[in-house]
Amino acid sequence: MTTLYLTEPYSTVRKDGDTLIVQIPENKETGAEKRTVRVPLLKVEQVVVMGDSTVTTPALLALLEQNAEVCFCDYWGRFKGRLAPEVTKNIFVRTGQFRLHENYPQRVALAKRFVRGKLHNQRTLILRSNRGGERTEISVRLADYAEQIGALIDEVDKLSVEQDGPPDPRYPQAQSALGALNGLEGSGAAAFFAAFRHLLKQDLGFDGRHRRPPTDPVNVLLSYGYTLLMNHVMSAVQIVGFDPYIGFLHSEGYGKPALALDLMEEMRTPIVDSVVMTVINKNILRAEHFEEILGVQRLTPSGRKLYLQQFEQRLNTEIEHPVFKYKATYRRCLELQARLLAKFVLGELPDYRPFQVR
Numbered sequence: 001m002t003t004l005y006l007t008e009p010y011s012t013v014r015k016d017g018d019t020l021i022v023q024i025p026e027n028k029e030t031g032a033e034k035r036t037v038r039v040p041l042l043k044v045e046q047v048v049v050m051g052d053s054t055v056t057t058p059a060l061l062a063l064l065e066q067n068a069e070v071c072f073c074d075y076w077g078r079f080k081g082r083l084a085p086e087v088t089k090n091i092f093v094r095t096g097q098f099r100l101h102e103n104y105p106q107r108v109a110l111a112k113r114f115v116r117g118k119l120h121n122q123r124t125l126i127l128r129s130n131r132g133g134e135r136t137e138i139s140v141r142l143a144d145y146a147e148q149i150g151a152l153i154d155e156v157d158k159l160s161v162e163q164d165g166p167p168d169p170r171y172p173q174a175q176s177a178l179g180a181l182n183g184l185e186g187s188g189a190a191a192f193f194a195a196f197r198h199l200l201k202q203d204l205g206f207d208g209r210h211r212r213p214p215t216d217p218v219n220v221l222l223s224y225g226y227t228l229l230m231n232h233v234m235s236a237v238q239i240v241g242f243d244p245y246i247g248f249l250h251s252e253g254y255g256k257p258a259l260a261l262d263l264m265e266e267m268r269t270p271i272v273d274s275v276v277m278t279v280i281n282k283n284i285l286r287a288e289h290f291e292e293i294l295g296v297q298r299l300t301p302s303g304r305k306l307y308l309q310q311f312e313q314r315l316n317t318e319i320e321h322p323v324f325k326y327k328a329t330y331r332r333c334l335e336l337q338a339r340l341l342a343k344f345v346l347g348e349l350p351d352y353r354p355f356q357v358r
Contacts, residue, residue: 003046006053015059071231090241096345108161111249115185117266117354122192123149145195201281213296225272233260240338266355
């Protein structure tokens with residue numbers, strides 16, 4: 001199974017039997033000729049429409065029939081909306097999710113698992129990248145950052161939860177265990193991205209995480225990758241039967257997919273951060289693959305294609321799942337984590353085990 005990305009402007013997707021026909025028009029600016037690409041329908045798990053492309057109604061219906069969804073983004077990859085199959089009828093998962101959300105001690109206990117998984121994977125990436133070689137000033141710094149994150153993991157494990165909930169329910173993160181947990185997660189992110197700068201073999205102006213707007217090519221890749229990952233996590237939680245807008249770590253807000261953001265935390269580093277390191281350190285993407293528009297850095301069309309290729313390759317990479325102990329792609333692991341969470345919510349497992357790489 002794979003994701004079909006429509007990145008060429010004014011492309012059209014139509015259905016022809018068991019095949020999707022992608023018609024790509026001539027591009028006079030780049031000199032690209034008109035061409036047609038055939039994609040087996042059964043292999044498509046998701047379609048991401050970027051910019052001004054069209055998917056015909058028969059193609060949309062065929063995709064929905066096989067439980068594939070269509071995500072719509074603007075030209076720069078910013079999410080705009082989603083066309084998804086019918087929501088699962090497993091109401092018991094959603095009612096269990098709501099009960100757990102309203103039980104403050106259990107909510108924080110679960111939120112701790114998400115943060116622990118994220119911190120563990122960040123620390124593991126630093127340690128792996130710092131393995132072997134001479135003991136240099138940079139290697140000492142990396143070891144220090146890994147130690148800082150390790151100390152934060154210990155604090156997360158020891159964090160006590162008030163039984164009566166936050167002092168002011170209107171502000172659930174103020175002077176509460178949930179607020180302290182978010183602070184620990186933020187400290188971990190600061191240490192990780194300080195280390196991440198030393199793991200990159202190209203100097204592309206990265207000096208830390210900047211989201212809105214991304215101020216350098218590395219932040220462009222991180223933000224773009226997290227947007228792509230969010231689309232996949234949203235699919236996973238909806239397939240299993242959750243309401244993606246009722247979370248545990250992230251506070252709820254109008255239109256905010258809090259649960260998807262929760263589950264995404266432990267998958268950021270194994271998928272997106274690793275892909276960013278790969279495309280930069282292997283010189284797959286270089287400075288010429290980015291452009292500045294109104295003071296904001298963007299990927300060029302050719303750079304976006306190269307990045308999407310690596311992102312898909314990562315999703316399709318097989319690993320041994322740390323809980324189930326059998327081979328699964330990272331794409332499949334997203335759904336497996338959602339199913340583990342569902343088992344916990346339904347009381348079929350005593351605890352939720354986050355995705356932690358070795």
